[in-house]
Amino acid sequence: MLKNYEKEISWKAGVYAIAVHLALLGGLLISFNWKAAHPVLNVAEVELWDSIPSSAPPPPPVIVPKIEPKVEPKIEPPPVVNEEPKPEPEAKVEEPKVDIALEKKKELEQKRLEEKAAKLEAEKLKKEKLDALRAELLKDEMRDNDKQLNDKKAKNDALKKLQQDLSAEGDQQALAAKASANAGVIDEYKRKIQDKIKGNVNNELCGDGKPVLKFKIDLLPSGELSGSPKLTKTSGLEACDDAVERAIMASQPLPLPDDVALKSQFRNLNLTFTPNN
Amino acid sequence: MNVGVANDMSIFSLVAGASLPVQLVMVILLITSLFSWWYIFIKVATVKRAETNAEDFEKAFWTGGDLNKLYEGLSVGRRKPQGMASIFEAGFKEYARHKQQGRTEVSDIMEGTRRAMRAAYNREMDDLDAHLPFLASVGSVSPYIGLFGTVWGIMNSFRGLSSVAQATLSQVAPGIAEALIATAIGLFAAIPAVIAYNRFASSVDRLSVRYESFMEEFTNILQRKS
Numbered sequence: 001m002l003k004n005y006e007k008e009i010s011w012k013a014g015v016y017a018i019a020v021h022l023a024l025l026g027g028l029l030i031s032f033n034w035k036a037a038h039p040v041l042n043v044a045e046v047e048l049w050d051s052i053p054s055s056a057p058p059p060p061p062v063i064v065p066k067i068e069p070k071v072e073p074k075i076e077p078p079p080v081v082n083e084e085p086k087p088e089p090e091a092k093v094e095e096p097k098v099d100i101a102l103e104k105k106k107e108l109e110q111k112r113l114e115e116k117a118a119k120l121e122a123e124k125l126k127k128e129k130l131d132a133l134r135a136e137l138l139k140d141e142m143r144d145n146d147k148q149l150n151d152k153k154a155k156n157d158a159l160k161k162l163q164q165d166l167s168a169e170g171d172q173q174a175l176a177a178k179a180s181a182n183a184g185v186i187d188e189y190k191r192k193i194q195d196k197i198k199g200n201v202n203n204e205l206c207g208d209g210k211p212v213l214k215f216k217i218d219l220l221p222s223g224e225l226s227g228s229p230k231l232t233k234t235s236g237l238e239a240c241d242d243a244v245e246r247a248i249m250a251s252q253p254l255p256l257p258d259d260v261a262l263k264s265q266f267r268n269l270n271l272t273f274t275p276n277n
Numbered sequence: 278m279n280v281g282v283a284n285d286m287s288i289f290s291l292v293a294g295a296s297l298p299v300q301l302v303m304v305i306l307l308i309t310s311l312f313s314w315w316y317i318f319i320k321v322a323t324v325k326r327a328e329t330n331a332e333d334f335e336k337a338f339w340t341g342g343d344l345n346k347l348y349e350g351l352s353v354g355r356r357k358p359q360g361m362a363s364i365f366e367a368g369f370k371e372y373a374r375h376k377q378q379g380r381t382e383v384s385d386i387m388e389g390t391r392r393a394m395r396a397a398y399n400r401e402m403d404d405l406d407a408h409l410p411f412l413a414s415v416g417s418v419s420p421y422i423g424l425f426g427t428v429w430g431i432m433n434s435f436r437g438l439s440s441v442a443q444a445t446l447s448q449v450a451p452g453i454a455e456a457l458i459a460t461a462i463g464l465f466a467a468i469p470a471v472i473a474y475n476r477f478a479s480s481v482d483r484l485s486v487r488y489e490s491f492m493e494e495f496t497n498i499l500q501r502k503s
Contacts, residue, residue, distance in 0.1 A: 003404055005359065006319050013318030020314050021307075024465060028288060 423463020
């Protein structure tokens, strides 16, 4: 393979070749971080989300009714403003009287006019004073209202905070209570579903013994089945299994609670049947 | 491809975790790479020596000394002359023999000398071209071998994925990583081989041009002498 003159340097060349490969391997080991990150941890996170949405809805209804009273005081100021236009019609009624007096006596017109002009002026002054007073009163009232509003706002805020704190504290208790209540409702509806299906089972096909079957069904929110029921434990009698399956298909739609959060609990159901009991 | 392997992605565990055909491909490629580097270093040395030899001989030849002395100096030497010197030796030997036999036909002498030099030239070119075909095939084939190993490894890791209900990236990633090592080794073998092949081919071409022109010039000199 090698020529004679190449044999002299073949050893040297071999050493160089191995050195090159070792250098590359070293470079690979140094430049790469061969320890992978933590791929395993990500897997477990998915299932935790299921319980949280059901607890989120309850707080809003508690807070909403208490916001309503806060809106009422804001409507109060308008009736105070309505008092202003009332004095104006009084002034307008006096002027037509002056016109009637003018027709009766022409000589006294000027004197009376002068007198009435003076009176009018006096009245105007009085009106202005009244208006000013009323404006001041209004301002005072407005200020009072504002203060009251602020106070009420502060009180409302404090109330809200208290309620939120209370509700936060109460959440866990409420959740526990709700969970137990939910469990009760779920059991009740499970029983209802089982009863409805049982009513449709043809008992004659299941023999004289006490066969026990288990079915796994997937339910839509409408109470209908999504897909066909899966037999997870057979009774040993094929006819009986078929009878129960037919009964499940025949009892659609199955009864479900109205609560949307609860409906999700019925998505996957494991039902046990004992047709002869 | 267990979870343990996924955590320990050191290059050794990746190679050890690969399937047998992929490991086989890796071993073949590693051996090819070692050989190609070995040949590269041998060729670097031989080509360099051939170039310096040609330079030295041309210097000695064109300084205008006696051709007989030059020939004696070469044939007395312990080792067989190489490159340009061996062409000169073959040509001059043939010329001297013709002269000894007392032939006077110039064209016959020149014909014989030319043939002798052509033979020596072919031997030299054969020496210079040695191992170049190997480098050429390593350069063109080893990427495909590496690719074959990678495809095989990826096929395997995807086949393993089909049996799992929930497919995650961490289940395929180690398989693909270890499969890609095969391509990496293939490329590492191919790139230097291609570069070296191109370099050596051009060096050998230049040397052959040098040899041929020397042959022509030496023929002219011998023709003038006879």
